[in-house]
Amino acid sequence: MYEELKKLGVTVKANASLARYTTFKIGGPARVLVLPKSVDEMVAVLKWCDAQDAQYFILGSGSNMLVSDEGYDGVVIHPEFKAVSVQDDELIAEAGALTVEV
Structure with a gap:
């Protein structure tokens, strides 16, 4: 799983502690932690997970979340694209944008 996801060109970590990614620490x-840096990378990872019927979870900022000490036996996707922009009368916030920045 790790090697296959790595071939997609995304940042992948095996057996990564999720404590670093939650506010409660x-x-x-996670069996595999994927850190997509763009919408295209996110789409590629989600397509791979669907094609492989892989169990996955999308982890946002990790606030108000408790993760078992036993971890997660699947793919955890933590988006690292966080841009916020205004175009005409639309506010566009990428998946990893923090509410305080929006």
Whole structure:
């Protein structure tokens, strides 16, 4: 799983502690943690997960979230694209944008 996701060109970590990604700083390892840096990378990862019927979870900012010390035996996707922009009368916030920045 790790090697296959790495071939997509995204940042992938095996057995990564999820404590670093939650505000409570607790939680065991994810079998695979994927850190897409763009919408295109996110789409590629989601398509791969669907094609492989892989169990996955999208982790936002990790606030108000408890992760078991046993971790997650699947793919955790943590978007790292966080841009916020205004175009005409529309506010566009990417998946990883924090509410305080919006």
